Amino acid sequence: MLKAVILIGGPQKGTRFRPLSFEVPKPLFPVAGVPMLQHHIEACAKVPNMKEILLIGFFQPNEELTRFLCNAQQEFKISIRYLQEYAALGTGGGIYHFRDQIVSGNPEAFFVLNADVCSAFPLAEMLSFQKEHGEPNSCVILGTTANRKQSMNYGCIVENEETNEVLHYVEKPSTFVSDIINCGIYLFNPDIFQHIGTVFQKNQQDMLLEEPTNGWHRAEAIRLEQDIFTALAGQGKLYVYKTLSFWSQIKSAGSAIYASRLYLNQYHTTHPERLALNKEGGPKISGNVYIHPTANIDPTAMLGPNVSIGTGVTIGAGVRVRESIILHGATLQDHCCVLNSIVGWDSTIGKWARVEGTPSDPNPNDPYAKIDSETLFREGKLTPSITILGCNVNIPCEVIILNSIVLPHKDLNRSFKNQIIL
Amino acid sequence: MKALILVGGYGTRLRPLTLSVPKPLVDFCNKPILLHQVEALVKAGVDHVVLAVSYMSELLEREMRIQEQRLGIRISLSHEKEPLGTAGPLALARELLNIDNEPFFVLNSDVICDFPFKDLLQFHRNHGKEGTIVVTRVEEPSKYGVVVFETESGRIHRFVEKPQVFVSNKINAGIYIFNPSMLSRIQLRPTSIEKEIFPVMAEEGHLYAMELQGFWMDIGQPKDFLTGMCMYLQSVRQHAPERLRTGPGFLGNVVVDPTAQIGENCTIGPNVTIGAGVVVEDGVRIKRCTVMKGARVRSHSWLESCIVGWSSSVGQWVRMENVTVLGEDVIVNDELYLNGANVLPHKSINESVPEPRIIM
Numbered sequence: 195m196l197k198a199v200i201l202i203g204g205p206q207k208g209t210r211f212r213p214l215s216f217e218v219p220k221p222l223f224p225v226a227g228v229p230m231l232q233h234h235i236e237a238c239a240k241v242p243n244m245k246e247i248l249l250i251g252f253f254q255p256n257e258e259l260t261r262f263l264c265n266a267q268q269e270f271k272i273s274i275r276y277l278q279e280y281a282a283l284g285t286g287g288g289i290y291h292f293r294d295q296i297v298s299g300n301p302e303a304f305f306v307l308n309a310d311v312c313s314a315f316p317l318a319e320m321l322s323f324q325k326e327h328g329e330p331n332s333c334v335i336l337g338t339t340a341n342r343k344q345s346m347n348y349g350c351i352v353e354n355e356e357t358n359e360v361l362h363y364v365e366k367p368s369t370f371v372s373d374i375i376n377c378g379i380y381l382f383n384p385d386i387f388q389h390i391g392t393v394f395q396k397n398q399q400d401m402l403l404e405e406p407t408n409g410w411h412r413a414e415a416i417r418l419e420q421d422i423f424t425a426l427a428g429q430g431k432l433y434v435y436k437t438l439s440f441w442s443q444i445k446s447a448g449s450a451i452y453a454s455r456l457y458l459n460q461y462h463t464t465h466p467e468r469l470a471l472n473k474e475g476g477p478k479i480s481g482n483v484y485i486h487p488t489a490n491i492d493p494t495a496m497l498g499p500n501v502s503i504g505t506g507v508t509i510g511a512g513v514r515v516r517e518s519i520i521l522h523g524a525t526l527q528d529h530c531c532v533l534n535s536i537v538g539w540d541s542t543i544g545k546w547a548r549v550e551g552t553p554s555d556p557n558p559n560d561p562y563a564k565i566d567s568e569t570l571f572r573e574g575k576l577t578p579s580i581t582i583l584g585c586n587v588n589i590p591c592e593v594i595i596l597n598s599i600v601l602p603h604k605d606l607n608r609s610f611k612n613q614i615i616l
Numbered sequence: 617m618k619a620l621i622l623v624g625g626y627g628t629r630l631r632p633l634t635l636s637v638p639k640p641l642v643d644f645c646n647k648p649i650l651l652h653q654v655e656a657l658v659k660a661g662v663d664h665v666v667l668a669v670s671y672m673s674e675l676l677e678r679e680m681r682i683q684e685q686r687l688g689i690r691i692s693l694s695h696e697k698e699p700l701g702t703a704g705p706l707a708l709a710r711e712l713l714n715i716d717n718e719p720f721f722v723l724n725s726d727v728i729c730d731f732p733f734k735d736l737l738q739f740h741r742n743h744g745k746e747g748t749i750v751v752t753r754v755e756e757p758s759k760y761g762v763v764v765f766e767t768e769s770g771r772i773h774r775f776v777e778k779p780q781v782f783v784s785n786k787i788n789a790g791i792y793i794f795n796p797s798m799l800s801r802i803q804l805r806p807t808s809i810e811k812e813i814f815p816v817m818a819e820e821g822h823l824y825a826m827e828l829q830g831f832w833m834d835i836g837q838p839k840d841f842l843t844g845m846c847m848y849l850q851s852v853r854q855h856a857p858e859r860l861r862t863g864p865g866f867l868g869n870v871v872v873d874p875t876a877q878i879g880e881n882c883t884i885g886p887n888v889t890i891g892a893g894v895v896v897e898d899g900v901r902i903k904r905c906t907v908m909k910g911a912r913v914r915s916h917s918w919l920e921s922c923i924v925g926w927s928s929s930v931g932q933w934v935r936m937e938n939v940t941v942l943g944e945d946v947i948v949n950d951e952l953y954l955n956g957a958n959v960l961p962h963k964s965i966n967e968s969v970p971e972p973r974i975i976m
Contacts, residue, residue: 545901
C-alpha cells in the first residue's frame with residue numbers, strides 16, 4: 195500500500211501571496227475553482243492502493259482547514275489527516291518528526307508533494323519509473339526542464355542520462371549547473387528516514403559542541419533539498435523522473451492566474467463538467483472558464499479565456515472578465531472590465547470601472563520557460579504585475595485600477611496606477 | 617462688408633486631425649471651425665470673406681465654393697508664398713479690403729466664442745477711430761499679453777507682455793475691426809500685428825478695446841479644443857437649448873447629430889458632441905468627448921476627454937481618457953486602454969497605451 199504527504203507550510207510562509215493569504219491559508223486559495231490543495235489530493239486519491247493522505251504544516255487548525263479536510267475525505271473516500279508541526283521544521287524535518295505516522299501500516303512507498311506547486315502530478319508514472327529504472331529502495335524526484343537562466347532559481351539536478359540516476363544536486367546555484375529542475379514532488383520509501391535520521395543525529399552532535407540554545411528545534415529543522423538530496427546524489431539511491439507535462443510553482447499571487455490556466459486546460463480531460471459552455475441565455479464564454487453554480491451572471495457578460503468565478507459572485511450586464519480569478523461574494527457591476535486581476539472576497543467593482551493588471555506569464559515562445567518568481571519592486575519601483583483587490587474592497591464607478599495591489603477593506607475614491615494601497 | 621480670417625499654415629498643433637483635413641474644416645461641435653466664424657460674419661452683414669492661407673488645399677477651395685453658394689457670399693483665398701506673420705496678410709489682401717470705405721473684420725481662425733460682430737461694428741462706429749480689438753478676461757494675466765485701456769471709453773493705453781504686477785486681466789481675443797485707412801500702416805513683409813502695429817495705433821489714440829461678453833477659447837490644440845467644446849455647449853444651453861439632446865441616458869449638455877445612432881443603456885454626457893452617422897453601441901459611457909462623423913464606438917466602452925476622429929472605430933470594453941485623440945479611420949481593438957494617446961490616421965491599435973504618447 196501507498197501513502198502521500200502534502201507539505202502545506204504555515205502562516206509565516208506564503209507572504210508573497212499577500213494580501214490574499216490574510217484571508218485564507220495559501221494552500222486553500224482557489225485555483226481553477228477549487229482549493230489549490232484539492233488538485234494534489236485528487237491526484238493522490240487516483241493512485242491505486244493509496245490508503246492515506248497526510249498534510250503536514252504549522253497552521254493552527256482552523257475552521258476552514260477542518261471543513262476542507264472533511265469535504266475532501268467524503269469526496270475522495272480516503273483518510274486525510276492534518277499533522278501540525280510545533281514549529282517550521284523544513285521539508286525534511288516535518289516528515290521525519292511524523293515518521294511513525296507515515297510508516298504505520300507499512301506502506302512500501304509514499305509520495306511527498308509541496309503544496310505550492312501546480313502540476314499534472316504524474317504519480318502513477320513515477321511509480322512505474324521506480325519499478326523499471328531504480329534500485330528497489332531508491333527515491334525518485336520529479337524533474338522538468340527549465341531554460342538556463344531560470345534554472346538557477348530552482349533545485350538543479352544533474353543526471354546520468356542512461357540510468358536517470360541523480361549524480362549531483364544543488365539548490366538555487368548562482369551559476370548554471372543543469373537545466374533539469376526539481377518539481378517539489380517525490381516518491382520515497384521508508385528508508386529515507388534513515389538518511390534523514392543521519393542528518394538529525396549529526397545536527398544534534400553539532401549542537402552539543404555549541405552553546406545550548408533551542409537545540410532540539412535546530413536539530414530537527416532539516417531541508418530535504420540541501421540536507422538530504424545533496425548527500426544522496428551519486429550514491430545510486432536517488433533518481434529523477436523527467437516529465438513533459440505541465441508544472442509551475444505558485445509562489446506569488448500572479449502565478450495563481452497562470453496555474454489556473456494550466457488546471458483549466460487540464461479539465462478538458464479530467465473534469466469537462468467544470469468548464470462553462472456557451473448556452474442559450476447564458477454569458478458568452480471564450481476559452482476555458484470555470485463558473486461556480488451559485489454565481490449569478492448576466493447573459494450579456496463575456497468571460498474568458500482563463501477565468502474562474504467563485505461562489506455567490508454577481509456579474510452584471512455587459513461585464514468583461516479575462517485572465518482573472520473572481521473570489522466568492524464579489525460583485526461586478528454593469529459594463530466593468532476586469533483583466534489579469536484577482537478580485538477579493540466580497541469586493542465590489544462599480545459600473546464602467548476597469549481593473550487591469552500586467553500578466554507575468556512565462557515567455558510563450560520558449561517551451562522551457564517558467565513563471566518568474568518576480569520581486570515586488572525593482573530599482574525602487576513597483577514592477578507591473580497583476581492587479582489584486584483584497585477582501586471587501588470597493589472600486590467606484592468609472593475609475594481605472596492598473597497594476598496595483600489593494601489591501602483588504604478599502605473604499606477607493608479615484609483611479610490608481612502602479613501602487614500598493616494600504 | 618468684408619472680413620479677413622487669418623488661417624495660416626498646416627495647423628500642426630491640432631494634429632493628428634489636421635493630417636486629414638485643413639484646420640478650418642475640422643469639425644467643432646459638428647460644424648467646421650471656419651463655418652462657425654463665417655456664418656456669424658454673414659449674420660453681421662459680411663458678404664465677402666477673405667481667407668489668408670499659407671498653403672493651398674484643394675479640399676479647402678472646393679469646400680469654399682460650396683459655402684459661397686450656400687451662404688450667397690463671396691469667399692476669396694489670399695495665398696501668402698512666404699510667412700507674413702499676423703499683419704502681413706492684411707497688406708497682401710489690401711486690394712480686396714480697400715475697395716470701399718467700409719470697415720472690415722479680421723480674426724484668428726482658432727478662436728471660438730459668441731462672436732459679437734454687430735456690437736463690434738456699432739462700438740467701432742461710435743468711437744470713430746481706426747481700429748477696435750475685442751478683449752476677453754482671463755484668470756491668470758501673467759501668462760499672456762494684457763491690454764490696458766480706459767474702462768469707460770475703451771481707449772487703449774498700452775500692451776504689457778506677461779505682466780508680473782497686475783495691470784489688467786484683459787487679453788487680445790484675436791477679433792478686430794479696422795477702417796481701410798489702417799492698411800497704410802502695414803507693409804508687405806513679415807509683420808506682427810500685435811507687436812508692431814497695435815502699439816503704434818494705441819499711442820496715436822486710434823485703437824479701442826471692446827470687452828467680450830460670454831465665453832472665449834483658442835481651440836488650436838486638442839486640450840483646448842475640448843475645453844472650448846464644453847464652453848460652446850454651455851452657450852448652446854443658454855441660447856438654443858432645443859439643440860441639446862435630453863432624455864434618459866443623456867446628462868448635461870450633449871449634441872447628437874440626428875443621423876447618429878445611440879444604443880441601449882448608454883450614458884452620454886455631460887459635454888459630448890456626436891457627429892453625423894456615428895454609431896454608439898449598447899452600454900457605452902461617454903463624457904467630455906467629441907465623436908466625429910462616421911465613427912463607431914462599440915459596446916461597453918468608456919470614453920472621457922477624447923476626440924474620436926472621422927470614421928474611427930473604438931472596440932468593445934475600451935477605455936480612453938486624458939485627451940486621447942484618434943485621427944481619421946483609426947481602429948482601436950477590443951479591451952485596450954488608451955491614456956493620452958495621439959494616434960495618427962489609418963492606424964490600427966493592438967496594444968494598450970498606459971502613458972501619453974504619439975502612435976505613428
